[in-house]
Amino acid sequence: MSSIDEVKSQIDIVDLVGESVQLKRSGKNYTGFCPFHPNTRTPAFVVFPDTGTWRCFGQCNEGGDIFGFVMKKEGWDFSETLRYLADRAGVQLRPQTPEQQQQAEEYDSLRNLLEDAVTFYRHNLLNTPAGKQALEYLMKKRELKEETLEAFGIGYAPQSWEAAMQHFLNKGYSENDLVEAGLVSEREDASMYDRFRNRVMFPIRDYRGRMSGFGARILNPDDVPKFLNSPQTVLFDKSRTLYGLDRARRAIREADQAVIVEGYLDVIALHQAGFENAISPMGTALTEQQLRMLKRFSPNILLALDADVAGDKATLRGLDIARQAMDREQEPVFDPRGLLGHEARLQADIRVTTLPDGLDPDDVVNRDPEEWRRIVQDAQPVVIYVMESLARDHDLDDPKVKRDIAAQVLPLIEDVGSPIERDAYRQRLARLLRVDERTLLGMRVVKGGRARRLRRGDTPKPAVSPAATSPAASSQLLEAHCLGVLMRLPDLLYKIDRELQEKELARLSADDFQHSGHQPIFRMVQESLNQDMAEPLTYMINHFDLSTMERVDELLKQTEELNSNQDKVLEDLLRGVLELRRRSLRQNIEYMRFLMEDAQEQGDLTASQYLKTMVQHSAALKRINEALGDYTGDRRLYTKKDVNSRPLL
Ligand SMILES: [Zn+2]
Known part of the structure; x- marks a missing residue:
């Protein structure tokens, strides 16, 4: 039995849900008002003890088991929920590795240090003469009440280079602890000093309410910077933290x-x-x-x-x-x-x-x-x-x-x-x-x-027109395809560049991708080729950040089945790249034309500059069209339709 099943078998869903929802028996099931959407009239929330599940038949129209219920109610992720419910059920989860255990202990002890720091700064705010002016500022100028200050744990860091440090060293913490928690900084000669001095201190907690760092505001208007946060530590990452979320969620x-x-x-x-x-x-x-x-x-x-x-x-x-x-x-x-x-x-x-x-x-x-x-x-x-x-x-x-x-x-x-x-x-x-x-x-x-042209496909189409893909959407698909292929076969990048240069065209670059999420992916493909620590694709997967991963997954999924003939794939990729450039150049030219006409209308002398750029772009477009002709075997397919029917100049 997995620990998940064990937890489920130990916890009665009616008990668990019943703690926050008033349930009434109805046959073998229980009903109540859904805790996840405002409702007072019809109880649309049902708990099914037989299957250990719940469902809201009202606005939410969603359901799940005990895990889903707690996750939704507390806003926790699965592993947190599992830990909470396992603890409640008295189920021993798979033991942590010694490393994990050690790390968890280290984090806990840093959090304890930060909690002690909250106490220290609060003491300085409430019980020292220097804290008085901070308190005055908060209560008189900012109109904050005592209970509010207490609820948020607001404190005061004394005007001293070592008051906090000495206090914590005396309590048995090491210098290293203080550095790790972000409370002290290191001078060039390796000596330490208090990071926060003469400032109002705001404890910053993660969304579960655990200490992660401090924000600090000046009291003396001459001090800089006005706000100073803890440095990045194992507990404090400002890109992943929102102040007050623990109390606001x-x-x-x-x-x-x-x-x-x-x-x-x-x-x-x-x-x-x-x-x-x-x-x-x-x-x-x-x-x-x-x-x-x-x-x-x-x-x-x-x-x-x-x-x-x-x-x-x-x-x-x-x-x-x-x-x-x-x-x-x-x-x-x-x-x-x-x-x-x-x-x-x-x-x-x-x-x-x-x-x-x-x-x-x-x-x-x-x-x-x-x-x-x-x-x-x-x-x-x-x-x-x-x-x-x-x-x-x-x-x-x-x-x-x-x-x-x-x-x-x-x-x-x-x-x-x-x-x-x-x-x-x-x-x-x-x-x-x-x-x-x-x-x-x-x-x-x-x-x-x-330059980018507005999406033509955005104009409302007559109802009879088939649901054609808009040019913008199709460019995005094309970009996605090219990138997916490059991720799977990064070596093709060299070949593509060689082909492009033979045709006197610039190498492939991040600028060839207009979809904002695609540029970092392309750069990662390049980076993966410039290292020899791992297979390029493995390297990429390990180095993408989480927000990019979703997109990367899609791109890889779309290119799961590639032609086994590499030459064919290369040709196909090159055609895709050229097509992207062709579209982008055409947009550029049209944009220049707009700027030029606009400038001419106003008698603006830069008009000739735009014209010059347009001519350059047109020449590049011609080369691309020719190159594309090489691959389609029908040069006119592109030149005629795209150059002639749409006068460039
Ligand atoms: Zn509901």
């Missing part, structure tokens, strides 16, 4: 919405005001891991941004540029392109709202909780939010402004997963800019310095 599930604010103090103020579904990233843009974690509690994610984040910084300078221009310490919290990618991949609903100018969430809730509720309600989908922030305070009668806004918003619209939404956004953009929607459709999109 229940509320997030109940409200079916997570609200993301920028600062730890904002989170705390919102919780104090009763908005307990608030959390905060660690001063960086949201990562996919963070969103993935959140999605276990709710797919509805809302970002409440300070007015200047999207407003000033993102205005017509271009979001990407704004992002690069910011210094590294202040990574932007708002990254629309990244968010849209996450939204599509995770099937989440991400919305954005802005706080009144100059106010933080805590200012807002402290003066009027209703106002906060309104701000949350006003949240908009990412694309619309960007559109409107860009349009605000600009003269929309100025054709140049219109062009700039369109050039920034169209690539975002392209990133949206659903064609219906894309259409709706485009209509909205056309209305906002007061241009004909067809003008927008004719407009080309620049992305990462490369």
